[in-house]
Amino acid sequence: MSKFYPIKDVKEHAKYQWEIILFGLAPELHSALNQIGKHVACPIHGGIDGFRFFKDKVFKGSAICNTCGHFPDGFAVLMAVKSWDFTYCLEQVVRFLGLPDTYKSKVIDYQSKLKQPCVKTIQRDKWISQILSQNWQQAISLVDVNATIARRYFQNRGIDIMGLGAMDNALRFHPALEYFDANYQVVNTFPALLAMITSNEGNITLMRTYLDSKGTKAKVSTPKKMMPIMSSKSITGSAIRLSGEVVESELMGVAEGIETALSVMQSTQMPIWSCINAHQMATFNPPKSVKKVVIWADLDRSETGAKVANSLSANLAKKGIEALIKYPPLVLTEKQKGWDWNDALLLLGKEAFLL
CATH class of the missing domain: 3.40.1360.10 (Dna Topoisomerase Vi A Subunit; Chain: A, domain 2)
Structure with a gap:
């Protein structure tokens, strides 16, 4: 079945959401997105510190690389990083945002490609599922006697975790979580706060906050990182449900x-x-x-x-x-x-x- 999406409408829906769209569709951009405005290695040509997102234009997804040039919006960034043509890029953004079927009116055949994910995508999704489950199961409750570092992190911010009580479905503490560099190589392990990002479809991914022994953010280039997202899931509308399921409160x-x-x-x-x-x-x-x-x-x-x-x-x-x-x-x-x-x-x- 074919699809055509009104570009103007999609751009309006994507406005102010480019940061999370790019997070979900391009893990290669996580380092730059976690350091908006700061120079990092370019996800396109490499290098050391030539690429950055514009602080005042992040709502558009605008970025620049000293070597690759200027990218006026998130579409341009995705096309360059993922080597997508515009039509395919547009469709991926529409799917990520969960826009309704009323946006479909012409035929451009990507349906077979989308319904039959490539072997690489299947393998990647399997790895993501395994690593998310493994990290979450290894983590402990914030009220556990061994989660002192996590409680100290919040205490530094005036927050009494023992007073709030356990929030095990939303927040946990990992005593030694692997930290990956921009090339996805493990460089060290750190204590870390793990937050489960959940939607109505279930658990989506984890937000990691790497800490040091004093309960402050670890001295690494990106102390806060979102883990990858499976291709079949969307982060749109998701949240960290600190109070659990809200089923009775108005x-x-x-x-x-x-x-x-x-x-x-x-x-x-x-x-x-x-x-x-x-x-x-x-x-x-x-x-x-x-x-x-x-x-x-x-x-x-x-x-x-x-x-x-x-x-x-x-x-x-x-x-x-x-x-x-x-x-x-x-x-x-x-x-x-x-x-x-x-x-x-x-x-x-x-x-x-x-x-």
Whole structure:
């Protein structure tokens, strides 16, 4: 069966989501995406530090390489990194975003290719499934006596894990997780915080935060890394379900980072999920029981947090769900890039979280 996708519409859907689209479709870009604005090895020609994403244009997926040239948007980046033509690239983005069948109106035959994944893809998916399961099973509860480093990491941020209790379906601690460099070679092992990213289709992948023995982020080029995603799964609409399944509550919160969400949970006892980053938040889909969502947005100079919060609020309104956007009650100084709700907890205490 053939497919044609209106380019303008797809670009609008992809806007502000390129960071997570590129994460899911191109593992080769993880190093650059984890260090937006910083120079890293180019995933196309190699080298040491010629490639970077533009900080102020990450919503478009724009990047540049000193050797390969300028890539105006995420489509251009994917086409160069994956050696895809535009039509195939467009289709992969549509599938990743889970856009409806109404976008299909002409015939360009990629269906047979997509329905019969190549041997390389099958092998890759099998490896991903095995490594995800292995790492998750090796990890222990945050309240375990041997998870002191993980608790210290959160304690440094004013978060009392013992007070919050075990969140074993969402967060665990791995005592010695392998760290891979840009060439996918193991360079060392570190203690690590593992967060399970879940959608309505089940577990998707893991977010890793590498730590040192003091409970601070490990001194590596990319201390936070998302693990690869199987080709049959999509990260769109997924989250780290810190409060577990929300099946009875009509009210819940949503935030970007894990530390931000836990700050809210500790201060309000509100059920809350972490969407990983601002761009992923735009695709948040609350459980059926929820009638009101509190969006605990970041306050940043780029206004990305506000744009995504407003976008999510509008999407929720279309579903008949009330939304309340809350920003940290802090003032941005000239040198301050932004505040999140963990900053509010550390500086103002629980009183900052009053609804």
